[in-house]
Amino acid sequence: MAKNNIITLYDLQLASGCTISPFVWATKYALKHKGFEIESVPGGFTGILERTGGRSERLPVIVDDGKWVLDSWLIAEYLDERYPERPPLFSGASMKLLTKFLEGWLWTTAIRPWFGCYIKDYRDLSLPQDHEYVTRSRENMLGRKLEEVVVGREDRLPLVPPTLDPLRQLLRESEWLGGTRPNYADYRALSVFLWTASIATTPPLTADDPLRDWLDRGFDLYGGLGRHPGMHSLFGLQLRPGDPEPFVKGPAMGGLGSRNTGPQSTRAETERITR
Ligand SMILES: N[C@@H](CCC(=O)N[C@@H](CS)C(=O)NCC(=O)O)C(=O)O
Numbered sequence: 701m702a703k704n705n706i707i708t709l710y711d712l713q714l715a716s717g718c719t720i721s722p723f724v725w726a727t728k729y730a731l732k733h734k735g736f737e738i739e740s741v742p743g744g745f746t747g748i749l750e751r752t753g754g755r756s757e758r759l760p761v762i763v764d765d766g767k768w769v770l771d772s773w774l775i776a777e778y779l780d781e782r783y784p785e786r787p788p789l790f791s792g793a794s795m796k797l798l799t800k801f802l803e804g805w806l807w808t809t810a811i812r813p814w815f816g817c818y819i820k821d822y823r824d825l826s827l828p829q830d831h832e833y834v835t836r837s838r839e840n841m842l843g844r845k846l847e848e849v850v851v852g853r854e855d856r857l858p859l860v861p862p863t864l865d866p867l868r869q870l871l872r873e874s875e876w877l878g879g880t881r882p883n884y885a886d887y888r889a890l891s892v893f894l895w896t897a898s899i900a901t902t903p904p905l906t907a908d909d910p911l912r913d914w915l916d917r918g919f920d921l922y923g924g925l926g927r928h929p930g931m932h933s934l935f936g937l938q939l940r941p942g943d944p945e946p947f948v949k950g951p952a953m954g955g956l957g958s959r960n961t962g963p964q965s966t967r968a969e970t971e972r973i974t975r
Pocket of ligand 1: 712720721722723745748757758759760770771772773837
C-alpha cells in the first residue's frame with residue numbers, strides 16, 4: 701500500500717519544469733484518478749538510466765512503496781489491479797483495446813504532423829543539458845536537421861484541425877470519453893494535447909474549436925493538473941484564405957452523424973442525394 705498515499709513518479713520535463721512526455725502526462729492523471737498524491741522526481745531526457753538506478757531508459761516510471769513499475773500502460777494496469785477498491789481507470793478489456801485505437805489514431809492524425817511542426821520548439825524548450833541529445837536523437841529519427849523539418853509549418857498546421865472531427869463528434873455526444881466521468885481513455889487522449897501544449901510556441905487549433913470545452917475541463921482536472929506556467933495556449937491558430945474549414949459547423953451529416961428513427965429522419969438527405 702502506497703505509504704502516506706504517496707506514489708513517486710519519475711517525470712520528464714522541459715526547462716520550464718513542465719512535463720513534456722505524453723506517457724508521463726497519462727500517468728500523472730492515472731495516479732490522481734486513483735486518489736494518490738504524486739511525489740515527482742524531476743529531470744529531463746538525459747540521465748534517465750542513472751536517475752532510475754539502471755532500471756529504465758524511458759519514462760514514466762513509478763515507485764509504489766518500494767515497488768518499481770515501468771511503462772505508462774503497465775502502470776495504469778498495475779494501479780487498477782493493485783487498488784481495485786479505488787475508482788477504476790478501465791472498464792473491461794474492450795475499453796483498453798478501443799483506447800489504444802483512439803490513441804493510435806490521434807498519434808497518426810495529430811502527433812505525427814505536429815511533431816514535424818514543433819520539433820525545434822521541443823528541442824529549444826528542453827533543459828540546456830538535453831539540447832545536444834534531443835537534437836542528435838530526433839535528427840536521427842527524422843533523417844533531417846530539425847530546422848529543415850519545421851520549414852513550412854504555417855502551411856501544414858491548418859491541415860490538422862479538420863482531421864480531428866471524429867473526436868469532436870464523440871465529445872458532442874458525451875461530456876467525457878468515460879461518460880459522465882473521465883477515465884483512462886480521456887487521459888490518453890488529453891495527453892496528446894498536453895504534450896502539444898508543452899511545446900507549441902504557435903497555436904495548433906483555432907480559438908473557436910469545439911474541442912476547447914473538453915480540453916479546458918481536462919486540463920483543469922485535479923486542481924489544474926494540466927496547467928503549468930510553461931504550457932502554451934492551444935488556441936489561436938490564424939487561418940489564411942484557402943485554408944480548409946477547421947471543423948464541421950452545424951449538425952453532423954451522413955449515416956455516422958444521425959440516428960435512423962424512420963423515413964422522416966432521412967427524407968431530407970434522400971431528397972438531396974436523389975434530386
Ligand atoms: N511505452 C513507454 C514509452 C515511454 C517513452 O517512450 N517515453 C519517452 C518520452 S515521450 C522517453 O522516455 N524518452 C526518453 C528519450 O527520448 O531518451 C510508455 O508507455 O511508458
